[in-house]
Each structure stands twice: as C-alpha cells, then as structure tokens.
Amino acid sequence: MIWILDITMLFFLVVCAIAAISIKDLLSAIIILSAYSLIMAVVWVEMHSVDVGFTEAAVGAGITTVLFIATLARTEGRSED
Amino acid sequence: MSRIQESVIIRTVVRIMVPFIELFALYVIMHGAGGPGGGFQGGVIFGAAIILYAMIYGIAEGKQKMSDALDRILASTGLTIYAGTGLLCLFFGGMFLQYGAVPLIPNDPATVSKYLIDLVEIGIGTTVAAIMISLFFDVSPPESEEGELPEELPDHEGVDG
Numbered sequence: 547m548i549w550i551l552d553i554t555m556l557f558f559l560v561v562c563a564i565a566a567i568s569i570k571d572l573l574s575a576i577i578i579l580s581a582y583s584l585i586m587a588v589v590w591v592e593m594h595s596v597d598v599g600f601t602e603a604a605v606g607a608g609i610t611t612v613l614f615i616a617t618l619a620r621t622e623g624r625s626e627d
Numbered sequence: 628m629s630r631i632q633e634s635v636i637i638r639t640v641v642r643i644m645v646p647f648i649e650l651f652a653l654y655v656i657m658h659g660a661g662g663p664g665g666g667f668q669g670g671v672i673f674g675a676a677i678i679l680y681a682m683i684y685g686i687a688e689g690k691q692k693m694s695d696a697l698d699r700i701l702a703s704t705g706l707t708i709y710a711g712t713g714l715l716c717l718f719f720g721g722m723f724l725q726y727g728a729v730p731l732i733p734n735d736p737a738t739v740s741k742y743l744i745d746l747v748e749i750g751i752g753t754t755v756a757a758i759m760i761s762l763f764f765d766v767s768p769p770e771s772e773e774g775e776l777p778e779e780l781p782d783h784e785g786v787d788g
C-alpha cells in the first residue's frame with residue numbers, strides 16, 4: 547500500500563463529491579461524478595479489489611455517464627435549487 | 628446532425644474502435660471465471676460499444692443495427708440460458724446452479740463446472756448488453772433531434788455555488 551497515493555486519492559474523492567453536489571450546471575455535475583467514479587475505481591484496485599474496480603470503471607465511469615448525458619439532452623440542463 | 632457527429636475523425640475512429648471494444652468485451656466475459664471480469668462487466672462493455680456507435684452514427688442508424696425486437700430477443704435469450712443452466716442442474720439432482728451435478732463428462736465434475744460457468748457468464752453478458760442498449764435508446768433524445776449531444780445546451784457558464 548502506498549499510503550500517500552491513498553490519501554491523495556481519497557482527498558480528491560471528497561473534493562469531487564462536494565463539487566458534484568454543489569455545482570449548478572448539471573453537465574458539469576455529471577462529468578465530475580464520472581471523475582469521482584474513475585478515482586473510486588483506482589481506489590478499489592489499490593485496495594486489491596480488482597473485480598469491483600473493474601465494475602466501477604465500466605458502469606460508474608462509462609455507462610452511467612452516457613445515460614445521464616442522454617437524459618440531460620432532454621432537459622434544461624440547470625438545477626433550480 | 629451535431630458538429631461532433633459530422634467529424635470525419637470521430638466517425639472513422641469509432642468505426643475502427645467498435646470491433647476491438649466488442650472483442651475485449653468477449654474476452655472479459657470468457658475470462659470471468661479465472662480473473663477479474665465476468666458476465667456483467669463484459670456485457671456492460673459490449674453494450675457501451677453499441678451505444679458509442681449509436682451516439683456517433685445517430686440513433687436511427689443504431690436502431691437499424693440493434694432493433695428493439697432484437698434487443699428483447701437477446702435479453703430474454705440470455706435469461707433463458709442462465710435459468711436453463713440452473714434448472715439443468717436441478718434436473719440432474721443437484722441444487723440450482725450446482726454445476727458438478729450435470730453428468731456431461733463422466734467422473735469429472737470440475738471440468739463440467741468450468742464449462743457451465745462459462746455458459747452462465749455468456750447468458751448474463753447477453754442480457755446485460757441488451758438491457759444497457761435498450762436503456763440508452765429509451766433515454767436518448769427523440770428522433771427529430773436525433774443523437775444531439777448536450778454541447779448545444781442553452782447556457783452553461785459553469786460554477787456558481
């Protein structure tokens with residue numbers, strides 16, 4: 547375990563999570579959520595859970611982003627609250 | 628047609644990439660028992676390849692290659708393979724998905740179980756890929772503004788909060 551890498555990854559994870567919920571532009575929120583998933587996948591692999599990391603990268607960073615963006619194309623793209 | 632879809636570079640790259648993504652998906656599905664990967668991940672990657680194609684070449688073109696009827700057939704076929712394998716084990720006196728019970732090769736339950744796990748993975752992969760593709764077609768914008776990506780969203784000035 548490279549603990550400096552772990553701490554850095556977890557720090558960016560928290561930054562991404564806070565940014566994703568506090569940003570008003572929904573497209574930016576989706577992309578940040580995708581970055582969150584990618585970092586999470588690296589954290590899973592770092593924790594020797596390759597299978598879960600694989601799933602996180604394929605589903606979280608891949609398909610979910612595409613589905614969210616496709617949904618966003620039918621909406622206004624800005625959060626009201 | 629949006630600006631992204633007209634780009635020759637993107638169209639060519641997608642056309643070349645899609646077969647390789649699908650090949651990788653098949654590798655992930657078949658390699659699931661021995662290493663990272665499996666039916667679900669492979670199915671998602673396979674679905675992503677078709678989704679990528681449909682995003683760039685247009686939803687209509689994508690639906691031509693992967694119609695709703697074909698989607699439904701594939702989704703139910705995968706489920707049938709999965710449940711069928713499980714019930715086959717029940718039929719030969721084992722428990723649900725207890726692969727060793729099937730007397731495919733006499734006195735070698737380990738090998739039988741290896742093959743049947745692969746069969747189950749194929750079933751899962753087929754269903755997951757079909758469901759992912761139909762999910763994308765369901766949420767994608769309607770035909771009139773086909774395949775429009777949100778690069779043309781009214782306004783996004785970015786951060787305020």
